[in-house]
Amino acid sequence: MNKSRKRLRILSQIYSIGLIALLVATSANAQSPALMQTKDARIDTRSTLAVATPISFSVIALNSDGSRESAIPRAKSFITSDSIVGMIKTTLGGRKLPDGTLQTATKVSAPGGPLFTITHDATLQGDGTKESPLGIKVPLFLNGSLTVTGVITASPAAENAVEATGGLDSRGNGAVGVNATGGKGGNGNGGNGVVAHGGDSAGSLGGAGLISEGGKVVIGAGGIGVKGDGGDSDSNRGGTGVLAVGGHSRSFIGGTGVEVLGGSSESDRGGIGLDVTGGSASGSSNIVGTGILVRAGTAFNGADKGLAGDFVGNVQIEQGDLRVTGNLSKGGGSFKIDHPLDPANKYLYHSFVESPDMMNIYNGIVTTDGAGDAVVELPGYFGALNRDCRYQLTVIGTFAQAVIADKVNNNRFRIKTNAPNVEVSWQVTGIRQDAYANKNRIPVEQDKPQQERGFFLHPDAFNQSEEKSVFVVQHPDLARKMKEDSEKSQKEKD
Numbered sequence: 001m002n003k004s005r006k007r008l009r010i011l012s013q014i015y016s017i018g019l020i021a022l023l024v025a026t027s028a029n030a031q032s033p034a035l036m037q038t039k040d041a042r043i044d045t046r047s048t049l050a051v052a053t054p055i056s057f058s059v060i061a062l063n064s065d066g067s068r069e070s071a072i073p074r075a076k077s078f079i080t081s082d083s084i085v086g087m088i089k090t091t092l093g094g095r096k097l098p099d100g101t102l103q104t105a106t107k108v109s110a111p112g113g114p115l116f117t118i119t120h121d122a123t124l125q126g127d128g129t130k131e132s133p134l135g136i137k138v139p140l141f142l143n144g145s146l147t148v149t150g151v152i153t154a155s156p157a158a159e160n161a162v163e164a165t166g167g168l169d170s171r172g173n174g175a176v177g178v179n180a181t182g183g184k185g186g187n188g189n190g191g192n193g194v195v196a197h198g199g200d201s202a203g204s205l206g207g208a209g210l211i212s213e214g215g216k217v218v219i220g221a222g223g224i225g226v227k228g229d230g231g232d233s234d235s236n237r238g239g240t241g242v243l244a245v246g247g248h249s250r251s252f253i254g255g256t257g258v259e260v261l262g263g264s265s266e267s268d269r270g271g272i273g274l275d276v277t278g279g280s281a282s283g284s285s286n287i288v289g290t291g292i293l294v295r296a297g298t299a300f301n302g303a304d305k306g307l308a309g310d311f312v313g314n315v316q317i318e319q320g321d322l323r324v325t326g327n328l329s330k331g332g333g334s335f336k337i338d339h340p341l342d343p344a345n346k347y348l349y350h351s352f353v354e355s356p357d358m359m360n361i362y363n364g365i366v367t368t369d370g371a372g373d374a375v376v377e378l379p380g381y382f383g384a385l386n387r388d389c390r391y392q393l394t395v396i397g398t399f400a401q402a403v404i405a406d407k408v409n410n411n412r413f414r415i416k417t418n419a420p421n422v423e424v425s426w427q428v429t430g431i432r433q434d435a436y437a438n439k440n441r442i443p444v445e446q447d448k449p450q451q452e453r454g455f456f457l458h459p460d461a462f463n464q465s466e467e468k469s470v471f472v473v474q475h476p477d478l479a480r481k482m483k484e485d486s487e488k489s490q491k492e493k494d
Contacts, residue, residue, distance in 0.1 A: 190231070238279075253477070312471065312478070327442060331458060356444045358437050360386055363427040365396070372417040373405070376426060382411045386430025396423040 125137040166177040182191035199207035212226045231239035247255030263271035279289030296308040332351065339346035353361075362382070368374040393402040393415065402424050405416035415424055448455075452470050459468040466472075472479040 310475075312475075312482075327440060358432040358442060360430050360432060361427065362429070363425070365423060365425050366415060367421060367423045368402075368415065368417045370420040372420050372422065374415045374417075374424065376413055376415065376428075378408065378411045378413070378428070380411055382408070382430070385432060385434055387433045388431045390429045392427040394425040396425055398422060 120134075123137055124134060126132040126134045128134045164177040166174050178194075180193040182193040184190055194210075196210040201207070210226075226242065228240075228242035230241040233239065242258075244257045246257040249255065260273045262273040265271065276291045278291040281288045294308045296306045299305050334349045334351045337348050338344075339348040362378060364376065366374045366376055389408050391404050391407075391413075393404065395402050395417070398419065400417050400419040400422045402415055402417045402422065404413060406414040408428065413428070415426065417424065452473050455468055455470045455473050456462055456464055457470055459466060466483075469479075
């Protein structure tokens with residue numbers, strides 16, 4: 001019984017050593033590295049493995065306690081017709097060369113190099129062994145396209161995380177540096193194409209979420225810095241082209257949502273800071289989109305309402321109307337038209353008529369009858385709109401007396417002259433009493449807020465410097481920047 005077990009153990013060892021010898025022959029003669037893959041010193045060949053080199057090996061029998069019993073020389077020669085299909089496993093970790101040195105599958109420093117190596121370009125590093133695992137070489141430079149299913153995370157120590165430069169397409173146009181498409185949504189929202197977060201800072205400014213510069217051109221227009229196209233929709237409103245939200249602050253002014261600066265020019269006018277066009281529309285029942293829609297921020301916990309828009313400098317509205325549903329406050333006002341007598345070469349201005357009251361003015365000319373009577377009919381809304389009426393009468397063409405015989409009643413009043421058929425010029429004013437006017441009376445006198453005292457809306461009118469402008473109080477950062485830019489421009493001129 002013991003002899004049978006011993007014989008069985010010897011045969012098993014002979015089979016194992018034969019497989020080891022076959023591994024050695026394979027590493028020396030295999031022509032295609034694609035047939036082998038290493039994992040924990042295993043070689044997995046799923047195709048037929050043919051051996052053409054004769055191999056001799058010895059079988060060593062061991063006792064049950066692991067001690068060597070005897071050496072039994074056995075020789076086996078593999079010929080070209082021999083083959084093995086399946087998996088070959090070596091437990092020795094490599095092979096022994098004729099000069100007595102060992103070549104392992106895991107140590108790169110072993111004489112003769114590793115048993116198996118992976119050929120790659122400069123984008124990768126390592127040879128796939130345990131001591132030198134395969135990885136991406138940093139910084140990574142790619143030429144061509146890259147398709148990734150999953151997530152790419154780049155966290156360099158000092159360099160930019162991702163840099164992309166578009167190439168040249170077949171038509172001579174510059175190719176896109178980064179082309180990002182958000183994932184398609186099923187019942188939910190579609191994915192974002194690009195999400196960019198500026199880096200945090202412990203003691204200075206946080207990093208910009210996105211910095212974009214249009215390309216330079218030698219001849220022609222420069223490239224667009226940022227272009228945002230909202231997504232199309234078949235059943236709802238189209239997507240927003242660009243959405244920008246200023247950062248939150250716990251102890252200072254909140255961040256600016258969008259800051260726009262037109263380009264400078266050395267030989268022509270500077271570039272437009274913001275050029276906005278509303279969307280087009282088609283059909284008699286539709287209207288085109290609004291070019292700019294601006295809303296003031298929401299006030300919480302007693303905060304004052306802010307401005308929806310604040311313009312520093314002249315504002316011009318061309319080929320359209322200005323509608324204001326609230327009150328209009330101004331330093332002065334006028335109309336400006338082409339001069340009626342010389343429209344090609346002159347303009348004509350007339351100032352607005354101002355009043356401390358919200359006053360309406362009505363006037364006209366009427367001729368009394370043979371009895372010296374005339375009734376003036378006013379608009380049907382006059383009584384509902386006006387109160388506290390005031391009258392003026394002027395006789396035209398003759399010496400006569402004219403009086404208001406009856407005040408306004410049922411939207412009419414009566415004039416009486418002491419002579420028949422007298423032409424009279426009349427004027428009636430009234431103070432508005434409509435619902436809006438009653439709730440929004442314009443204050444005639446008002447104290448300045450504490451922080452604006454000592455400052456002026458028009459400091460130059462009082463021979464004060466620009467630093468005494470109310471604008472400096474309302475926009476200290478912008479005023480400081482404007483002053484620095486002005487001083488810099490003056491130095492460049494000098």
